Amino acid sequence: MGRVPPGGPVLHPRLVAVVTAVSCVAHLWVAAAGHHGAWLGVLMVALVAVCVPCTVHIWRHSRVGALHQVTLSALLMVGLHTALLLGAGRAGHAHGGRPASSAAQATGSTQLLLVLGLELATALLAATLVARLRCRPGAAGVESCA
Numbered sequence: 001m002g003r004v005p006p007g008g009p010v011l012h013p014r015l016v017a018v019v020t021a022v023s024c025v026a027h028l029w030v031a032a033a034g035h036h037g038a039w040l041g042v043l044m045v046a047l048v049a050v051c052v053p054c055t056v057h058i059w060r061h062s063r064v065g066a067l068h069q070v071t072l073s074a075l076l077m078v079g080l081h082t083a084l085l086l087g088a089g090r091a092g093h094a095h096g097g098r099p100a101s102s103a104a105q106a107t108g109s110t111q112l113l114l115v116l117g118l119e120l121a122t123a124l125l126a127a128t129l130v131a132r133l134r135c136r137p138g139a140a141g142v143e144s145c146a
Contacts, residue, residue, distance in 0.1 A: 008062060009132055016125045017059035020070050023077075023118055024048045024055065047073070058126075064133060067126045074123035078116060085112040 030036065031044040051073060057066040 008136065009129070012125070012129050012132060013058050013062040016067065016070070016122070016129050017055050019118070019122045019125055020051060020055045020058065023074070023122055024051050026115070026118065062129065062133065064130055067130045067133075071123050071126040071130070074119045074126065077119045078123065081112050081116050081119065085109060085116070 027044045027048050031041040031048075034041060036044075051070070054063075054066040054070050057063040058070065
């Protein structure tokens, strides 16, 4: 279950690797921008350091373990960013009894939604590739994938 034999899918693993790499670049860009503080920046760089080897393994060999790790990481990021998005509505402050301006909040929410879309796409692509690898002819332990 480690590597895809010759003749296995090629485009799907490459697409998963590219989407994962885009997610890594996005996290590096946000960390470099420094809007989230030093400790979150360091955490994002650490997450990228964990994800890059998996990206390489998926690109070269479609390793199922790397696909599982990418799927789990993406779903954890979906959960975290969803919590941030839902909590963003309570953030802010008011002046003189009026509600705070929603312009900055809308921009942040839009960015979080884009990140959520990217992470959901990453998880979906990685999970469907695992399913494809399990359902290929001659896969060990597969009864039927109809």
